[in-house]
Amino acid sequence: MTEGSDDIQALVALMARLPGLGPRSARRIVLHLIRKRTGQMSELAKLLDSVAVNSRECLTCGNVTDRDECLICTDPARANGEICVVEDVADLWALERGRAFAGRYHVLGGTLSALDEIGPDDLGIPALIDRVSRKGIREVILALNATVDGQTTAHYIAEALEGTDITVTGLAQGVPIGGELDYLDDGTISAALRARRRI
Amino acid sequence: MTEGSDDIQALVALMARLPGLGPRSARRIVLHLIRKRTGQMSELAKLLDSVAVNSRECLTCGNVTDRDECLICTDPARANGEICVVEDVADLWALERGRAFAGRYHVLGGTLSALDEIGPDDLGIPALIDRVSRKGIREVILALNATVDGQTTAHYIAEALEGTDITVTGLAQGVPIGGELDYLDDGTISAALRARRRI
Structure with missing residues (x-):
């Protein structure tokens, strides 16, 4: 009975199972929350409950949302004929933070x-093919991870869309912004060299 | 509106303010929880709410508990005449995990x-002096951090208890178990040398 009460112990154990946390960081967070129990902790409990009850997948693209269709799928300004295919919702969020993409998404949920x-x-790829061929889509951007599984999936989708008039593109590969050549792997360097551009 | 819904965004922002977490790890945890929303997430919400409502400080020692007096203060087996003074509850938990101490605690809540x-x-040191002089206490162990503030506090308490028949002790300083001399700071090495023991 180290941690005060059964509930506190259960809370520490549950927190310790979250990604990136362990027993030590879980204890630290729980103690911090207990100190702020009338404010931050109750608020966190309420938000977690609300999100747990209300979250679901967008019926169209698989994004996380609190309604049938997510805000991106229902925004008419984003119907620009481009669909960006991502592995999971974290990737969608990353692209949205970059504000570089003005079209809509399709979340595979894996590779x-x-x-x-x-x-x-299992990834609903037939549904994706159906979706992009029905709705006046011009371009499918495969924003999949540059891993073996990600690239296999990209090739599979590109092949499935062959023969349609949809342009299939992938993210450029090269030196990351701020990247130093000395620290890059050989694969990235040769990819950047092959895709070199006139400046 | 990057993260799906207002609630999800608020949850990520709140999580990111927890100690040791930032926006990136908060997003990762929230996405993980949304995936497990019917299980882990509801459970976490319930536990957080219960701990927020039920947690309080032990009236005797300042430990976190869900009753007036904590389990350690109400356990008759732990009334061995020893009081261990710690800075905060995290230190008390650390000592309990070590199972090295069989007495009771006093949490200062700072230095x-x-x-x-x-x-x-502000630290309730008068209450501590009162507590240890009333209840048949033989020894006060000052398990305070080996920082300047911790040691100042230790000296203050030791002085305040001078003239009573209570033995005041502090944790031994020296080489940590598994520690390599090469990586230890000079202060620790000379403290370990001064406190050398016959083997």
Whole structure:
């Protein structure tokens, strides 16, 4: 009975299972919250409950939302004929933070993986093909991770869209902004060299 | 409106303010919880609410508890005449995990600090002196951090208890278990040398 009460102990154990946290950081957070129990802690409890009850997946794109269709899918300004395909919602959020993309998204929820027995149907790829061929889409941007599974998935989708008049593109590969050549891996350097541009 | 809904955004912002977390880790945790919203997330909301409502400070020692007096203060087996004085509840938890101490605690809730204008009354040191002189206490162990403020506080309490028949002790200083001399600071090495023991 180290941590004060059964509830506190259960809370520490639950917190410690969150990604990026362990027993030590969980204890630190719980103690911090107990100190702020009338403010921050109650607020956090309320928000967690509300988000747990109200969150669902956008029926169109798979984004996290609190309604049937997410704000991006219902925003008429974003119907510009471009669909950006991402692996998961974290990637969608990352792209939105960059404010570089004005179209709509499609969240696969993973990548093809022979090892984990994840096939096209598990990722709703047929639904994606159907969606992009129905709604006046001009371009599908495959913003998948530059991993083996990500690139396999990108190739699969690109092949499935062959023969349609949809342009399929992928993110450029090269030196990250602020990146130093000395610290980059060989693969990135040669990709950046192959894709070199006139300046 | 990057993160799906106002509630999700507020939740990420609140999480990002927890100690050790930032916007990136907060987003990761919130997405993880949304994926497990019917299980882990509701459970976490319930526990946070329960702990926020029920937690309070033990009236005797200042430990976090869900009753008037904590389990350690009400456990007759722990009335061995020893009181261990700690800076905060995290230190008490750390000592309990070590299972090395069988007596009771006193949580100061901080250290004396001229800079932050924290004096003996702010830390309830008069209450501590009163507590240890009333209840058949033989020994007060000052388990305070080996920082300047911690050691100042330790000296203040030791002086305040001078002239009573209570033994005042402090934690031993020396090489941590598993510690390599090469990586230790000079202060620790000379403290360990001064306190050397026959083996």
